[in-house]
Amino acid sequence: xxxxxxxVIFFQVFINGILLGCMYSVAAIGLSLIFGCMQIIFLAQGAxxxxxxxxxxxxxxxxxxxxxxxxxxxxxxFLGIGWAMYxxxxxxxxxxxxxxxxxxxxxxxxxxxxVMSLIWSPNTRSVTTSYSTAAxxxxxxxxxxxxxxxxxxxxxxxxxxxxxxxxxxxxKAVRGVSxxxxxxxxxxxxxxxxxxxxxxxxxxxAGVAGVAACITYPFDPYFGFLFSLKALIAVAFGGLxxxxxxxxxxxxxxxxxxxxxYTISAGWADAVAYGAFMLxxxxxPEGLLGLRSVEKA
Amino acid sequence: xxxxxxxxxxxxxxxxxxxxxxxxxxPLIVDTEASYLVYFLYMTFIYIALAxxxxxxxxxxxxxxxxxxxxxxxxxxxxxxxWRAGITGxxxxxxxxxxxxxxxxxxxxxxxxxxxxxxGDYFALGTLGLGEILRVIAINGKSLTEGVAxxxxxxxxxxxxxHYYFIALLIVLVxxxxxxxxxxxxxxxxxxxxxxxxxxAAANGIAVLKYKIFAFAAGAFITGxxxxxxxxxxxxxxxxxxxxxxxxxxxxxMAILGGAGTFLGPILGAFILATVFELANVWMPELHPxxxxxxIVLVxxxxxxxxxxxxxxxxxxxxxxxSLFKWIVRRA
Numbered sequence: 001x002x003x004x005x006x007x008v009i010f011f012q013v014f015i016n017g018i019l020l021g022c023m024y025s026v027a028a029i030g031l032s033l034i035f036g037c038m039q040i041i042f043l044a045q046g047a048x049x050x051x052x053x054x055x056x057x058x059x060x061x062x063x064x065x066x067x068x069x070x071x072x073x074x075x076x077x078f079l080g081i082g083w084a085m086y087x088x089x090x091x092x093x094x095x096x097x098x099x100x101x102x103x104x105x106x107x108x109x110x111x112x113x114x115v116m117s118l119i120w121s122p123n124t125r126s127v128t129t130s131y132s133t134a135a136x137x138x139x140x141x142x143x144x145x146x147x148x149x150x151x152x153x154x155x156x157x158x159x160x161x162x163x164x165x166x167x168x169x170x171x172k173a174v175r176g177v178s179x180x181x182x183x184x185x186x187x188x189x190x191x192x193x194x195x196x197x198x199x200x201x202x203x204x205x206a207g208v209a210g211v212a213a214c215i216t217y218p219f220d221p222y223f224g225f226l227f228s229l230k231a232l233i234a235v236a237f238g239g240l241x242x243x244x245x246x247x248x249x250x251x252x253x254x255x256x257x258x259x260x261x262y263t264i265s266a267g268w269a270d271a272v273a274y275g276a277f278m279l280x281x282x283x284x285p286e287g288l289l290g291l292r293s294v295e296k297a
Numbered sequence: 298x299x300x301x302x303x304x305x306x307x308x309x310x311x312x313x314x315x316x317x318x319x320x321x322x323x324p325l326i327v328d329t330e331a332s333y334l335v336y337f338l339y340m341t342f343i344y345i346a347l348a349x350x351x352x353x354x355x356x357x358x359x360x361x362x363x364x365x366x367x368x369x370x371x372x373x374x375x376x377x378x379x380w381r382a383g384i385t386g387x388x389x390x391x392x393x394x395x396x397x398x399x400x401x402x403x404x405x406x407x408x409x410x411x412x413x414x415x416x417g418d419y420f421a422l423g424t425l426g427l428g429e430i431l432r433v434i435a436i437n438g439k440s441l442t443e444g445v446a447x448x449x450x451x452x453x454x455x456x457x458x459x460h461y462y463f464i465a466l467l468i469v470l471v472x473x474x475x476x477x478x479x480x481x482x483x484x485x486x487x488x489x490x491x492x493x494x495x496x497x498a499a500a501n502g503i504a505v506l507k508y509k510i511f512a513f514a515a516g517a518f519i520t521g522x523x524x525x526x527x528x529x530x531x532x533x534x535x536x537x538x539x540x541x542x543x544x545x546x547x548x549x550x551m552a553i554l555g556g557a558g559t560f561l562g563p564i565l566g567a568f569i570l571a572t573v574f575e576l577a578n579v580w581m582p583e584l585h586p587x588x589x590x591x592x593i594v595l596v597x598x599x600x601x602x603x604x605x606x607x608x609x610x611x612x613x614x615x616x617x618x619x620s621l622f623k624w625i626v627r628r629a
Contacts, residue, residue: 265437
């Protein structure tokens with residue numbers, strides 16, 4: 001009976017991929033929102049994630065608070081950081097064009113990385129809890145408790161962003177600005193105000209993703225760029241500027257990575273992800289769920 | 298008016314000739330092994346060539362590539378692999394040519410689908426993916442690339458810093474001369490037309506894809522040459538160094554700082570940024586990356602169009618802000 005166990009393993013790998021993918025999804029949604037308001041790929045997304053990871057690391061090593069409570073702390077703090085970053089830096093640069101914004105994002109990434117390395121040293125850190133290794137069985141599938149909590153929090157965060165964009169006036173304004181900035185301005189929407197809100201939410205989502213990442217992986221100050229790339233791939237899968245697409249893209253990426261590291265080898269998992277990324281870019285550049293034409297984006 | 302333009306041309310020609318003369322004479326009269334300036338100039342030359350290679354596709358043609366490190370890495374690996382296999386030797390022009398051609402070939406193969414289908418951000422993302430895929434392939438390349446450990450070359454072959462310096466100078470002069478000739482020919486006109494308005498360029502009979510691929514491949518060729526020289530310089534090729542993102546990011550910064558889409562911009566930017574980085578490295582080695590990153594942020598905030606736009610005044614608005622600077626440059 002080789003068929004049945006291998007099917008179980010396949011399903012196990014698949015579930016692990018989905019749980020992993022939820023983390024990518026959150027980062028990807030943040031990236032997608034920022035793309036919507038600034039039309040640039042925010043390269044520093046990963047560095048912001050690692051900043052959140054270090055905040056949690058600090059909190060866990062200095063106080064007996066559980067890392068998952070960190071979410072409550074991280075969200076308001078990173079909303080504030082995002083607001084300050086946009087009003088202090090990006091608002092000024094956004095007027096001069098896309099390239100300077102990209103340059104600024106890159107400079108910010110390098111700055112964050114090295115400041116973190118100065119404060120927390122470049123050594124690899126990890127956040128462990130008493131239940132880090134805990135798991136339970138669902139049928140014959142083994143599910144890690146921490147990863148499940150991470151996935152649930154990712155789903156909640158996505159749900160909130162989705163509701164915000166669909167149901168509130170401000171959310172509608174955000175969508176309007178990301179679709180067509182001049183027309184939104186003609187209809188009386190202050191694009192700078194809306195962009196500030198969008199950017200802050202994007203940074204807060206990066207913070208959430210960072211907390212999720214630090215519970216799942218060991219990290220160092222330079223680990224973030226990899227996450228920026230992963231989030232970017234997830235966004236490209238779903239299509240730039242679509243929240244649902246970014247979520248789906250993250251899950252697809254997670255599944256693709258765990259399946260390819262199981263069937264081929266862990267070393268090739270990244271190559272498979274990048275290969276799929278380029279294939280999607282070439283065959284369906286508007287993304288799997290994307291409706292916007294490429295020319296416009 | 299004509300006379301003033303003519304005299305300005307003469308001055309700039311004379312100035313560049315004096316500079317080139319200095320660059321040739323200087324390493325002949327100093328001890329190149331001990332001279333810090335020679336090493337500094339060597340690195341700056343490589344960065345100028347890299348920045349100009351990126352500038353051709355991004356600055357002039359508007360196809361922003363984030364995958365130059367892929368071509369740099371190809372140059373490194375082609376040189377290392379052919380040398381180890383005994384096909385080429387130390388400082389072999391054939392190996393350098395093959396490195397450049399290899400990079401250009403990959404640029405053409407990958408450029409056809411990417412450039413035909415993708416515009417703007419999507420093209421940048423695709424090229425970024427290319428660099429990462431090649432890095433993973435090199436890590437998993439078994440005996441061909443020797444994985445993460447990388448290929449060690451016989452470092453006993455080392456001749457002298459003078460050789461490296463002059464080859465770098467040769468590469469940068471060839472790169473600058475070709476970019477100068479390309480951008481001042483009808484090809485350059487076509488490239489800039491594509492940058493300004495692709496649809497209008499196509500409507501006027503420009504084979505858009507062909508020109509884009511040409512600019513992308515020519516930039517890749519120059520980048521591959523630099524990679525080849527780097528392989529001879531470090532004697533140890535491994536994935537982390539060969540496909541390092543610094544090989545794409547620093548040249549882009551230099552080009553943007555100087556002014557993308559101008560001939561002098563990347564040269565100026567490379568000299569300024571290399572100086573800033575080196576000074577930071579000497580004075581405060583611990584804080585060097587933080588200082589450099591702050592510098593990048595400041596450039597993005599206060600000099601977004603690059604230095605050249607303030608000198609030549611194309612961008613208008615900047616003139617008032619930096620009129621003193623412009624005045625000094627004009628007098629100089």
